[in-house]
Amino acid sequence: MSYGVQTLVPLPVLLPLFAAGLALALYRFPRAQRVISVVTLALVLAASVGLLIGADSGPVVVDVGGWAAPVGIDLVADRLSALMLVVSSTMLLAVLLYSLGQGIADDADDSVESIPVAIYHPTYLVLAAGVSNAFLSGDLFNLYVGFEVLLAASYVLLTLGGTGERIRAGSIYVVVGLVSSVIFLAAIALTYAAAGTVNLAQLSQRLPEIDPDVRLGIQLMLLLAFGIKAAIFPLSAWLPDSYPTAPAPVTAVFAGLLTKVGVYAIIRTQTLLFPDGRVDDVLMVLALLTMVVGILGAVAQNDIKRLLSFTLVSHIGFMLFGISLASEAGMSAAIFYVVHHITVQTTLFLVVGLVERRGGSTSLDRLGGLAKVAPGLAILFFVPAMNLAGIPPLSGFLGKVGLLEAGVTEGGALVWVLVVGSVLTSLLTLYAIVKAWNKAFWQAPPEDLPEVTMPATMVGPAAGLVVFGVALTVAAGPLYAYTDRAASTLMDGRSYVEAVFPGGAERGQGQSDKVGDTAKVQDDDPAPASPTAVPSSDATTGGTP
Known part of the structure; x- marks a missing residue:
């Protein structure tokens, strides 16, 4: 692994x-803020693509501040985190461009509420840093940060x-978020008390040695914290009431990304820290309830934003389905579905912003009547809507087929x-989407629609994401x-541990098969790892605290 790839790891944060x-600092210069935001997120996307390849x-591991694990903080980019970085940075850049177009259009129309630019750009960039930090975190406390x-x-x-x-x-x-954070912090404290570390790689070796009931308690607390953030039933009631009230760009990035950070955390901890499968049946039940209850809520809605918010909750269940199978096929399909859903959900909320305008x-x-007065807008809505419903041969269909195949095999x-x-959830999703399509685009409007020019600066980013969603189908293989x-x-999991602790750490001390025999790492891994960490003269690797 080249040193150049290592230098890319901290850049997304x-x-x-x-x-x-x-x-x-440049809050008085909105044009400068726009340039800074666009250039920065474009660079983050470029760095993420580099990490995806590397x-x-x-x-790839970077020891922050030159302090090696477990003393210091590690940023770790593996295949999953790099893929999530690429997809999230693509969505963040597209939504930013859409919001800039909305701001330009709103400035020309005083009757339309505009986004406060001075605070929007710094906050949006901080959000991007938080998302990237969560995907790259190599320890529980940094994930909490x-x-x-x-x-x-x-x-x-x-x-706003x-x-x-x-x-x-x-x-x-914020109340729901704080409750989740308190639970997460308590889980971190319990983990450190039981295992003496919060480093994920080291925890994967130490947790099998502690009392099984304590380990189960830690696992359930982490699942509770991440389940709230991922909006898993019955911890999802807050989402449909929160997301639809925000401006369209904010709703889009929330719906596309924030719940998926919780899903990512579940994937990371379940595979690396708790591979024994003790709660797989519980996850299956939660997946089923999340899918069914969420889509029943969507069917009952008469507002597009709330309808999409309930489908968002419902389709988290598909991802949890793949995770609960605890197999390579199920996990692969779950990751594919996460990528698909981030793209499609973000796209739909941006298009709904155009529908509202x-x-x-x-x-x-x-x-009503939008198909006649705005046929281009009708197409922009129809394609990702059918993708969300899982109509073949789109990526939503392919992701669901992968999940079903993994389930049947299991x-x-x-x-x-x-x-x-x-x-059943897929069929009800199709019903809810078709209902929304018929009412918004085909039925006669209750009153004459005003003449509104659709800004190209808003349509362009939304259309770009529609194309990106179709590209996922083309590049599905x-x-x-x-x-x-x-x-x-x-x-x-062994390549992850080897990357953080080159040469192995705490080998032969009762660790699970998941991080077992070092000699098998190169033979068992289909893509041999070449982990590299930034050299440090201040600390050594492979030690214990």
Whole structure:
């Protein structure tokens, strides 16, 4: 692994933080803020693509401040985290461009509420840094820091404009977020008390040695904290009331990314720290309930934003389905579905922002006739909507087929119930989407729609994401091959530990098979790892605290 790839690892975190400070200092110069934000996120995307290529040969580790693990903080880019960085940075850049276009259009129309630019750009960049930090964190406490950065930034973004509805929704959001954070912090404290470390690689070796009941308690507390953030039923009631109140760009980035950070944390901890599968049946039940209850809520909605918010909750269940199977096939399909859903959900909320601008509302009772007056907008909505519903041959269909195939291969009564629930959820998703399509685009409008020019600066980024979503279908083969390799690395876990502790750490001390015999690392891993850490003269690797 070249030193150049190593230098890319901290950039997705450092660049947005530095740019946020610069944008805040230049709050009197909105044009400069726009340039800084766009250039920064473009650089983050470029760095993420570099990591995606580099991490395919093995995890890349950077010891922050030159202090090696377990004393210092590690940033680790493996196949999963690099893929998540690429997708998230693509969405963040597209949403930023959309919001810039909205700002330009709003400035030309005083009757339309605009986003406060001075605080929007620094906060948005801080949000980007928090997302990247969560994906790259190599220890539980740094993951907690990433979540807290997300919480602080998202609260500001959610309440932009200061309306009563947004303040109320933001208050609910921040209370739920704080409860989740307290549970997470308590889980970290319990983990450190039991294992003497919060480094993920070291925990994977020490947790099998502690009391099984204590280990189960830690696992359940972490799942509770991440389940709230991922909006898993019954911890999802806060989401449909919070997201739809924010401006369209904010809602889009929240719906696309923030719940997936919670899903990522579940994947990381379940595969690396708790490979014994003690709660797999519980996860299956939660996956089924999340899918079914979420989609029933969507069917009952008469507002597009709330409908999409409930489908967001429902489709988290598909990802949890793949995780609960605890197999390489299931994990690969879950990762593929995460990538698909981030893209499609972000796209749909941006398009709904255009629908609201053209039709004056997101209520299905007040919309109609958009297919006639705005056929281009109809196409922009139809393609990702059908993708969300899982119509073949789009990526949503391919992701669901992968999950169902993994479930059928796994077998078992509970898995078959989950398979049936997945099919039912897909059909109800199609019904909800078709209902929204018919009311918004085909039915006669209740009143004449005003003449509104659709800004090209807003349509362009939304159309670009629609194309990106279609590209996932075209590139489904290579993408699935990558997620297969990512799943293989996750389910084995030894290359991750070797990357953080070159030469092995605490070998032969009762560790699980997941991080077992060092001699088998190169033979068992389909893509041999070449882990490298930034050299440090101040600390040594492979030690224990």
